[in-house]
Amino acid sequence: MTTVKDTQGRDSDALPNPSAVGLVAVIVAATDGEPRALTVQVDGQAAGRSVGLPAGPLVPEHPTLERGLRAWVERQTHQRLGYVEQLYTFGDRDRQGDEAHGLHSLSVAYLALVREVRPAGLAEASWRNWYRYLPWEDFREGRPAALSEIERKLLAWAGETGDAKLKRRREDRLSLTFGLCDGAWNEERVLERYELLFEAGLIPEARGQSGAASPADIAVTGQPMAFDHRRVLATAIGRLRGKIKYRPVVFELMPPTFTLFQLQRTVEALSGTNLHKQNFRRLVAQQGLVEETDGVTSGATGRPARLVRFRREVLLERPAPGFRLRPAKRPV
Amino acid sequence: MTTVKDTQGRDSDALPNPSAVGLVAVIVAATDGEPRALTVQVDGQAAGRSVGLPAGPLVPEHPTLERGLRAWVERQTHQRLGYVEQLYTFGDRDRQGDEAHGLHSLSVAYLALVREVRPAGLAEASWRNWYRYLPWEDFREGRPAALSEIERKLLAWAGETGDAKLKRRREDRLSLTFGLCDGAWNEERVLERYELLFEAGLIPEARGQSGAASPADIAVTGQPMAFDHRRVLATAIGRLRGKIKYRPVVFELMPPTFTLFQLQRTVEALSGTNLHKQNFRRLVAQQGLVEETDGVTSGATGRPARLVRFRREVLLERPAPGFRLRPAKRPV
């Protein structure tokens, strides 16, 4: 169903207008402090089977793209989608692993957040820790080991050009996205980092060899995915990391009741960084995002934690904590 | 070129995959403190000619959607596009003014910021103040007059349903997006407000009569546009209003040198609100966004202002002022 076979030759008479349009979904869950994405097996052409994101053709029966996606995913995975948001529309001709599908010239990507993690009804689907595909993005255990090697290779790539101006530009991008000099790592620039690695030829998918990476390479630049799906995943992570800062979307990933620390672990899992515990709970408290329940945790070591639940009302009260740019009282 | 004729019947054998894809561009400039969008004349079917956004078919020759759009717009309008960003992909079957085009089932919208405002080479193109189409979004002269009437009509719409639960929900959305009760107007919710008006039947386009609005209606709910282009415009404004808060994109709209007050006027034009002058300049100064030039303004009344220019370097230095969610020093 979601496997794609290279039935049609590409370069077919595709010049006139009609383009094939596909949908891709990044379905995210977070359990036990691990950020996970739903993946499926894809029948590859050259390198055998590989892993990709759930994808399918656009279904034109539905009134809305989003509703179509919702219905499609819920039917196939028996996963109820909570939050759904359009991510981006990818249309590069030279990406997407042409030889693999030859069909879609455009794919509309969606991000979905789900609450429960069932084994997923979709055949050959499974949940995978998303850092498996982008290992350099996880700073929770300190600076990722892979980063040193990545930086070395990227600097080499920047240096290998003769053009001094181009070299300078590459180095600038590098230090900007990977925070080389000033050490300012911006966790939202996931896509920019991935694209840089792609351009530098460190991503096997770029060479059309999704499956053909050595274990050593995988440890550094991560597990490849089918087509261009790692790019889609990178886009999703970047977007989500940005969003959690100003919209209460994390709660879509939480069970009905949870502890503040579980909430913190989830935010940390998504953002790939660690947070100051006391300040985190202060933030949550004073924003009025949760309310206490009677329950407490038990069994585990340490003092039991109070269980809280998300206050759905904040979606109405708080017109999305809009920072910056406060208007003045009177007109000029 | 950009006019669309209803050549093909819709409901054609459109069930199989191939869908027609179109591009739409919201090209924004700001001159004399007015926010402007580039519009073109559209050959309407029923209501005669009307105004719409530049749009055209997807050109598959280009490697990237964005590059395709860039080339296409620059060729047609002789406008050099500075900043370009993908906005959203619209795919509703029941919107987009079906009867008008019957062709596109999907359109990819882009936002572009341009610096110079020439009369535009595109035939029958012209710059229009964007509040002409969304008059309730401009708070610079105080609360827009149209808002009272809009609220009255929206409340009536909420009340006209028998279902108490639905009524409640409508009222919630209403007070959330229009900030009825708490008076918390969030200037970013442009699209949500437009959609609410659309659902409430206050947008003529919903009834397929783009041109058939009375002057009184236009004063309240704004000038209609062809197809679903007002929705695209609303999306663009909302996005831009959000973006200027955390990325230095306003400068794409400014001339090479400008005064801090001109900058403020531009930001105000986009956001539709007024800002505190002294605090605004303090913000700009301490962020190091601009550097002084030797020039000063002259001629006008009052003390001359120093001319400044955008410090392009900040694009490298400042990894996009990321607020909130500061990481802790050590792992756990």
Added chain:
DNA sequence: CTCACTTATGCTCAAAGTGAGCATTGTGCC
């Protein structure tokens, strides 16, 4: 039963960041 250990939760404090407004400085104009 008490101690060691672990996690939850309360509270403080200094440093920045913000909102609002007063005061002063240059210019053109009469």
Added chain:
DNA sequence: GGCACAATGCTCACTTTGAGCATAAGTGAG
């Protein structure tokens, strides 16, 4: 010179943050 006007400088109270210390309340070992 005096006035109106806009630019620019500066103050001040008030919040919001970053960081850490201290205390509370469980578990398991002895």
